[in-house]
Amino acid sequence: MTESRRLTLLATAALLAVTASWGSTFFMIHDLLTRVPTLDFLAVRFTIASLTLVLLAPKALGRLTRESRRQAVVLGCVYGLAQILQTVGLGRTPASVSGFITGMYVVATPVFAALILRSRVGALTWLAVLVAMAGLGVLTLSGLSVGYGEALIFVAAMLYALHIVGLGAWSEPGQALGMAIVQLIVIAVICLACTAPNGLVLPHRPTDWLSVLYMAIVAGAGAMIGQTWAQAHLSATRAAIIMSMEPVFAALFAVLFGGETATTRMLAGGVLVLAAMVLAELAPRRRIEGEVTHLAV
Numbered sequence: 001m002t003e004s005r006r007l008t009l010l011a012t013a014a015l016l017a018v019t020a021s022w023g024s025t026f027f028m029i030h031d032l033l034t035r036v037p038t039l040d041f042l043a044v045r046f047t048i049a050s051l052t053l054v055l056l057a058p059k060a061l062g063r064l065t066r067e068s069r070r071q072a073v074v075l076g077c078v079y080g081l082a083q084i085l086q087t088v089g090l091g092r093t094p095a096s097v098s099g100f101i102t103g104m105y106v107v108a109t110p111v112f113a114a115l116i117l118r119s120r121v122g123a124l125t126w127l128a129v130l131v132a133m134a135g136l137g138v139l140t141l142s143g144l145s146v147g148y149g150e151a152l153i154f155v156a157a158m159l160y161a162l163h164i165v166g167l168g169a170w171s172e173p174g175q176a177l178g179m180a181i182v183q184l185i186v187i188a189v190i191c192l193a194c195t196a197p198n199g200l201v202l203p204h205r206p207t208d209w210l211s212v213l214y215m216a217i218v219a220g221a222g223a224m225i226g227q228t229w230a231q232a233h234l235s236a237t238r239a240a241i242i243m244s245m246e247p248v249f250a251a252l253f254a255v256l257f258g259g260e261t262a263t264t265r266m267l268a269g270g271v272l273v274l275a276a277m278v279l280a281e282l283a284p285r286r287r288i289e290g291e292v293t294h295l296a297v
Contacts, residue, residue, distance in 0.1 A: 011233035015242045018226040021219040023249025027258030028211045035208065038087045040201040043191035044212055049220035050184035057177055064178035071170040072179040075163055076186025082159035083187065084194060085152045092149025101153045103136040103247065108161035109240035116165055121237055124279055129237070132244040132276035139247050139269025161240070167228060168236035176229035184224055241280045248273050 032041060054061070064072070086102065093101075106129055113119040171179060192200070203209050231239050248270040254260040 007233050011230040014226045015230040018223045019243050019245045020249045021223050023246045024253045025215050025219045026250040027254045032208055032211055036203050037201050039195050042083055043195045045216045045220055046184055046188035046191055048216035050188045052217055053181045053221050060178040061181055068175040068179055072182035073186055075166050076183035078159050078163045080187040080190035082156040086156035089149040089152035100136055102157050104157040105161040106132045106240045106244045108158055109164050110237040112161050112165045113236045117169055125237055128241050128276045128279035132241050132273055135269045135272030164240050165236045167231040171228050171232040173232045180224040180228045238280050241276055244273050
C-alpha cells in the first residue's frame, strides 16, 4: 500500500469517527434543549471547545501562517452562520424534514467543488451522491413542505457545503490544529454575540453539564481537529459522502442509548448511505478529481 493510499484510508476513518461523534449527540441534544435555549447551548459548547484546545495546544496558534489564520476565520464565520440559521430553522421545521434538507450539502458540495475548485466529478461519484440523498430521504423524510424554516435550513446546508469545500481547499496537515482552534473561537464569538442581548442561560443539572462537556470536547474540539486534518487528504465530494453517515449514526445511537426502536426504514436508509460510501471508494480516481486543490484567500 502506497503512503498516499494509507493516508487516504486513515483520513476516511478519521472523518467517519468524527461523523459518528456528531451522530452520537442527537438524542442528548434533543433532551438538553428542553431545558437550555438552543443558542445558549451552542455558545457554551463552542466556548468550552475553543478554550479546551487553547489550553491544550497554545503554541498551535503561533504556528499558523497569516494566510491559514485568515482562512480559518472565514471558515469559522461560514460554519457559525450555518449553525445559527439551522438553529432558527429547526424551531419552525419538523425534525424529519430538517434532517433531509440539511443533508442537501451532499449534493451541493460537488457542485460548489466543480464551480470553485474546477474539480471534475465522475459519473460513479455523482451516482454515489444520488444514492446518499436517497438514503437520507428514506431515513429522515416523512413529509416535505416549503416555508420560512425550510428556507433557512436550506441556506445553512449550502453554507455547510461551502465549509466542506473550503476545508478541502485550504486545510493542510501541519496547520490543522491551529485552524481548528481559530474556527472554534470564531464560532463561539458568533454564538455568544447572538445570546448577548438576553443574557447567557447556563445548564443547571450535573448531567446536563456532562452532556455539554462531551459535546464540546469530543464532538466539538476533537471533531473539528479530525475534520480539518482529514479534509487535507480527501476531496470535498468524498468528504461530503462520508459525512452523510451522520443521520445513520444518529439513528443507531438513538436505538442503542435513546430508547428508540429500530425500523425497516432505518435499516433501508442506512444501507443506501453505506452503499453510497462504497460507490465513492470504488469510483476511478482521475488525477484532477483525486487531488486536494489548495487555493489562496
